[in-house]
Amino acid sequence: MKNIPKMSLTSLFLIIVMIVTAGCSSTEKASSTNHSKLITDDSKPYVGFLLDTLKDERWYKDKALFEEEIKKLGGQVKTLAANGLDEVQIKQAQLLIEEGVDVLVVVPHDAVISAEIVEIAHEAGVKVVSYDRLIKNADVDYYISFDNEKVGEIQATEILKKVPNGNFAYIGGAESDNNAILFRQGAMKVLQPLIDNGTVKLVHDQYTDDWNPDIAKENMKTALSKNGNAINAVIAANDGTAGGVIESLAGVGLAGTVPVSGQDAELEGVRRVVQGLQTMTVYKPINLLAVKSAEMAIMVAKGEEVKTDKQINNGKIDVPAVFLDPIAITNENVRDTVIKDGYLNEADVFK
Template sequence: MKRTHFAVVAAGLGLALSLSACGSDDGSDTAGDNDAKIEGKIGVILPDTESSVRWESADRPALKAAFEAAGVEHTIQNAEGDAEKMAQIADSMIADGVTVLAIVNLDSASGAAIQEKAKAQGVATIDYDRLTLEGSAEYYVSFDNTVVGELQGQGLADCLGEKDANIIYLNGSPTDNNATLFSAGAHSVLDKITSYKKVGEQAVPEWDNEEAAVIFQQLYTQADGKVDGVLAANDGLGGAVISILEGNGLAGKVPVTGQDATVEGLQNILAGTQCMSIYKSATLEANALAEAAIALASGKDAETTGTTKDSESGREVPSILLEPKAITKDNVGDVIDDGGQKLADVCTADFADACKAAGLS
C-alpha cells in the first residue's frame, strides 16, 4: 500500500448532519425528497448474510443513517452470496438511475465485470471494504487490512507468549483480496517468532463457517491435536474453531483470534475461549463511503488517505483507509461505548458474570 495524501477521517466526515431525509424500511432502503437534496442517486450492494453478521446488523443501518443525514437518495441491497444476483441487482440499479454504485464484491472477476458495465453507462463506482482486483472503481473505502492482519498476529503472539507453539492458520475466502491481506499481515508478525511453528494453513471458501469447522477438524487431526494457537481470520471462523476445540476439551486453553467484534466474538472473548478480535467501526466506514459517494454524485473529488496498489493490474487506486482496533477482554467495553454493539446484546444472562468481571454494566 502506498500512502500519498493524508486526511483526517472522522465520524462526521463532512456530512450535512443538519439535513433530514425520509426513507422506507423495505429491503432497498430508498430515501430522498429533501429540500436540500444532493443531486444524484447512490446504490450500494452488500455481499451476503453468511460470511459475517456485520453486513446487515452494522453496515446497512450505518449506511442508511449516513445517506439520510446527508439528504441523498439511495438504495441498499444484499446479493445473498450470489454473484449472478449481484450482477442483476447492479443492472437494476443502473436502469433505475443510480449515478454512483458501491459494491462489496463476492470475487474480483464478477466485481470487475459489474464495474465495467457501470462505467459504460456513465455510472461511477466505489469498492467498499474489499478491493476489486483489475476493477475500475474511482475509490476504495475500507480499513487498512494489512494492519488488521498485523494486529491479529500480534494479538495471538501476546496470548501465546514466548513459548514453543504450534499454530494453525484458518484464512478467509481465497476470492476475497482482504483475506490475502489479513494473512500477509499476520504472517509478517508471527513468522519472525522462531519459537512458533505453522502446523496447518487453509483458506475457507466464501467464509463459510460450517465448512470452516470441517476444515479445522481436518487440520487439527493432521497435526495430531498438537495445536497451541489458531489464527482465525474473523469471528465466524473463530467460532467454528472454538466449537471443535470444545469437543476436544481445549476451548479456552488454545488461543483463537477473530475479527469484526461481533456479539458472539465479544462473548467468546469474555468467556475466555477467544483471545481477541478486531473492531472496525461500521459507522466510520459507512460515513467514509457516504462522503466519497456524495462527492462523486456532486461532481467533486473525495479526500483520500493515499492509494492502494491493485496487485493484478498495477493501478494505484485512490483510497480512504481507516485504522482498525484490537479488542481483548481488557477493552471489550470500547466497542460498546462506541456503539459497535449494545451492552444488552453482549451481556445476556449467560455472560452476566463475565461482563461484571470485565467491568461492563
C-alpha cells in the first residue's frame, strides 16, 4: 500500500469548505443578477456577516449583538467565521453571495487580501460594509469602527500618567490588520515628542503576528532580555497581547510593577485591571458598534442612502466612514462604565 501523505487541519478545512460550496446544485445557486434568496424570506433584507475569527471573546459579543439587531430591524442574517484563514473567508463571501445576500458586512482577516471580497461582491451587485477593520486597496462602500488612532492615543496617555519617562516597549497587534497600524500611529502621536526630547526611550517596538498572546509573550521576553529587564512601561495593543506581556513580566518578577496598557475590555483584561496587573484597557462599546452597523447594513440592503460625516483613505479611495468614541477603563471607573452598561458582570469582574 502506498503511503498517504498527512493532511494539515487547515488543508482539510479548506477542502470541506470548497466541497460544501461546490455541492450546491444549480437550482440552489443564485444568479448574480437576480439574487434570489435561498434560505431566507425574500421579502426581508438578507445580511451576510463575515467574521475573521471567533477565537477571541469579543467577537462572540459582536456576533450576538449584530444578529439580534438585524432581526429587530426586520432583516435576516447569516454569520460565518473564517478562523483566521484568508482563503476560507473569500470562499465564504462567494457562498453568501450565491445565497443571495443584499449586503456583506466584513471583519477582514487580512486588510489587503480581503480586497478580493469587495471585487467579488461588486461583480455581483452586492455592496460591502467594512466592520471595525478597514479593507485596504478596494472600493469599499462604507466603513464603521471606533476612532482607532484615538485608541492608541488613550493607551499612551494613560501609561504616561503612571510613568512619565524611561524605557518603553511597544507590543503591537497583527501588522496585517489595519487597526493595529492605526493604534500604533495614535500612540506615537503622544510618544514621539517625548522620544524626540529624550524623555522616553522606545527600546522595543514590534508587531504581534495574528494578535497571538503567546507570540506577544515571546516578543516581551525578547524586549526584557535585550534590555536587562530594564523596561519601565509597556504599551500593548489589546488585552490579549497585554496578557502575554504580563506573563513575561511575571517571569522576571515585574508583573504589577510595570504599567501595561490593553484594549477591548475583555473580561480577563478588566480583571487584571482591578487586580493591579494591567494599568488600563480601552472600552469600545460593542453594543453601539453592532447596533449602528446593523442599521447601516439594513439601509444599504434596502438601497437607502447612508449619511456619513467622515472619510478614511484605504490606499485606493476615501471610504465613507462612521467613527465612534472609545473610552479609557481604569480601576477607578470600571463600575461606572463596563459594569454600569451591562457589558460585564460585577461578580465576574471581581471574582
